Amino acid sequence: MFEKLDIFRMSHAMATHAGARQALVAQNMANADTPGYGAQDIAPFQEVFEARRSAAVPRATREGHLMGQDMPSGLEPSEREGMQRDPNGNSVALETEMLNAVEVKRQHDRAIAIYRSSLNQLRTALGRG
Amino acid sequence: MSDFANSLSVSASGLRAQSQRLVHVSENIANADTPGYRRKTVAFETEFKGAGAQGTVAPGPVQLDRRELAKVYDPGHPLADETGQYDGSNVDLIIEIADAREAQRSYEANLKMFEQARQMSSRLMELLRK
Secondary structure, three states: OOOOOHHHHHHHHHHHHHHHHHHHHHHHHHOOOOOOOOOEEOOOHHHHHHHHHHOOOOOOOOOOOOOOOOOOOOOOOEEOOOOOOOOOOOOOOHHHHHHHHHHHHHHHHHHHHHHHHHHHHHHHHOOOO | OHHHHHHHHHHHHHHHHHHHHHHHHHHHHHOOOOOOOOOEEEEEEEEEEOOOOEEEEEEEEEEEOOOOOOEEEOOOOOOOOOOOEEEOOOOOHHHHHHHHHHHHHHHHHHHHHHHHHHHHHHHHHHOOOO
């Protein structure tokens, strides 16, 4: 179970994803009244995670490895589709952003809870509970 | 961590822009009865600084509303012309109040995001305890 510590890596990726999305939601909200601004978003964590897992590319696990270093992180922002635009070209809906903000917060809390509980397990296994 | 720093600075720029907007709204309301005063408006712009896709918001240049000034009939007024009228201001109080409300709502939304980013990063810091 603790050979590769995949769960730490996964919760780390989840928290990173939540952080990146939080930055985008904040950006959308700040630009809620900017003419011509399109709402930005990144793919949900589930999709990013699946894409990374199913992509059979070699991963760089040591510094000497040359392959797999420029793998896409899946966190590139893109404009959210299907949003209605205001007459001034702005497509931010504050309600949607609020919803996303709550989602991001819950995802981040969840990732940290997973990390913390795995850490506690590891501590217990080491006899320092 | 830099995502949170980004998030905080973007939210802060939103707060700044909205309060700038509120400044212009209150200027307009204060000058609603000033003869010849034209309503000030400001449009926001997205700023992309550096290589990171950080989109802070900034108020653009102040522009004057080009609608016609209201004619006020008052023959006793020192500025009145021979028909007894003078140019009032083109401030519409209802528009200004609606604008102020919108600015307030957006300000609150930005404040909420600021608070959330702060909470998330402090939650992360708590992991280091113990």
